[in-house]
Amino acid sequence: MASTSEAVAGVALADYATALADDALIASHRLTEWVARAPQLEEDVALGNIALDLLGQARMLLQYAGSLLVPPRTEDELAYLRDERAFRNVSLVERENGDFAVTMARLLLFSTYQHELYGRLTASTDETLAAIAAKAVKEVAYHHDHARQWVLRLGDGTPTSRARMQAAVDAEWPWAGELFDASWLDPVLVESGAAVDPGEIESATLVRVRAVVAQATLEVPPEGSAVSNGRDGRHTEALGHLLAQMQHLARSHPGATW
Amino acid sequence: MLWEVFVRPKRGLAHVHAGSIHASDAEMALRNARDVYTRRQEGVSIWVVPAGEVSASSPDEQDSFFDPAADKAYRHPTFYEVPDGLHL
Numbered sequence: 139m140a141s142t143s144e145a146v147a148g149v150a151l152a153d154y155a156t157a158l159a160d161d162a163l164i165a166s167h168r169l170t171e172w173v174a175r176a177p178q179l180e181e182d183v184a185l186g187n188i189a190l191d192l193l194g195q196a197r198m199l200l201q202y203a204g205s206l207l208v209p210p211r212t213e214d215e216l217a218y219l220r221d222e223r224a225f226r227n228v229s230l231v232e233r234e235n236g237d238f239a240v241t242m243a244r245l246l247l248f249s250t251y252q253h254e255l256y257g258r259l260t261a262s263t264d265e266t267l268a269a270i271a272a273k274a275v276k277e278v279a280y281h282h283d284h285a286r287q288w289v290l291r292l293g294d295g296t297p298t299s300r301a302r303m304q305a306a307v308d309a310e311w312p313w314a315g316e317l318f319d320a321s322w323l324d325p326v327l328v329e330s331g332a333a334v335d336p337g338e339i340e341s342a343t344l345v346r347v348r349a350v351v352a353q354a355t356l357e358v359p360p361e362g363s364a365v366s367n368g369r370d371g372r373h374t375e376a377l378g379h380l381l382a383q384m385q386h387l388a389r390s391h392p393g394a395t396w
Numbered sequence: 397m398l399w400e401v402f403v404r405p406k407r408g409l410a411h412v413h414a415g416s417i418h419a420s421d422a423e424m425a426l427r428n429a430r431d432v433y434t435r436r437q438e439g440v441s442i443w444v445v446p447a448g449e450v451s452a453s454s455p456d457e458q459d460s461f462f463d464p465a466a467d468k469a470y471r472h473p474t475f476y477e478v479p480d481g482l483h484l
Contacts, residue, residue: 178418180428187431287424 150324151264152206153226154333156216157322157369158255159199160227163217164377165248166192167384168235177238184284188245191277198270218388222371222378226322229366230313232377239299239306242288247314249281250346254339263331286350293354300355307351308359315363317343322369398447399425401432403439411443419444 169189176182200213231248235241256278259271292303318340320328327333348358366374387394399419402411414433419425425444434442453461465471 180417180419180432183435184428184431187435284427287427291420291424 147326147330148206148208150327151332152203154323154327155199155203155206155267157226159196159203159216160225161231161248161252162192162199163196164225164227164380165231166190166196167380168231169241169245171235172238172241185241188281188284191274191281195270195274195277198273202266202270214388218385222373222381224371225368225373225377225381226371227368227373227377228313228316229364229368229374230310230316232368232380233313233374234376236306236309237302238288239292239302240309242285242292243303243306243310244313245281246285246289246350247310247317247343247347249278249285251314251317251339251343252278253282254343254346255334255336258334258339261331262333267332282346289350289356290354293351293356303354304356307356311359312362312364313366314344314347316366316368319369397421397425399429399444400447400450401425401429402443402445403429403433404441405438406440411441414438416447417444 166189169185169192172185173182173189176185196217197213200216204211204213204216230244253275256271256275260268260275262268262271289303289307292299294300295303318336320335320337323333323336328335351358368374368377397419398416399422400416401414403414404411414429417425417428417432419428422444426442429442429444433439
């Protein structure tokens with residue numbers, strides 16, 4: 139019989155794994171919207187690969203989160219049968235894709251954050267999270283590289299590509315602040331070494347993003363955060379539409395397999 | 397810009413032509429090749445070459461290029477006696 143403190147720790151850990159999973163799941167869904175619409179076939183495949191990497195991370199994290207809940211829940215139940223308010227992802231990843239430059243600016247911010255996060259999470263005192271992070275850190279290193287290559291080329295490209303890349307960086311930057319907010323996280327998880335304090339990876343992440351933006355001959359936007367409360371389940375309008383599409387099949391045909 | 401992609405398989409010694417891809421420059425070509433041709437663990441090394449840099453034999457010259465070899469079976473190393481004691 140688990141003690142009360144163990145049960146509380148289990149709920150907090152499930153919460154943490156769910157938040158990381160939801161970031162990956164929703165980012166994955168947005169990237170899949172590019173498939174067959176990307177600028178070239180090669181980019182369709184590249185974004186599809188990245189989306190599948192993220193989906194894999196989301197699955198592992200949701201399986202783990204589900205196993206910690208009482209009663210346990212499956213990854214499909216968590217992905218398809220939760221309502222908008224129960225999703226814990228940051229607003230950065232749920233908003234409409236916009237143009238290709240926006241997707242790349244967002245991917246640069248998100249993948250750099252994930253790389254810093256998973257790099258530290260490999261040392262987690264929670265063995266499952268450490269193992270998931272060890273697998274994911276190699277994947278997100280490539281995502282970062284992919285976004286970096288495109289931001290460099292579009293930023294330091296034609297006047298049109300430069301203007302659109304700059305507009306994209308300006309539009310996405312304020313939404314990155316939520317990635318580093320720790321207020322939703324149970325401090326016990328950080329103290330026990332199971333979770334990474336998001337605040338601690340802020341400067342490391344932004345230093346790397348700023349370096350790419352500068353190398354792309356773009357301006358780093360001034361400080362300032364958008365108001366976003368995705369971690370608390372209060373989302374932008376975009377998430378409801380996304381979930382309607384993502385969850386439609388599973389909800390219309392419960393238990394469907396193919 | 398079109399690039400020809402060569403991939404060296406895990407147990408292979410040589411790079412083998414895998415196909416072609418579009419990319420704006422060599423760095424992007426390597427990455428696109430990685431995404432398109434090695435997503436099922438096909439390779440451990442990739443070369444990309446601008447398609448325009450490949451000099452190819454012409455289909456019109458096929459007869460003069462390749463047909464003369466057709467009746468010269470003695471070019472195959474099957475007419476030699478292997479000396480006793482030589483272990484191949």
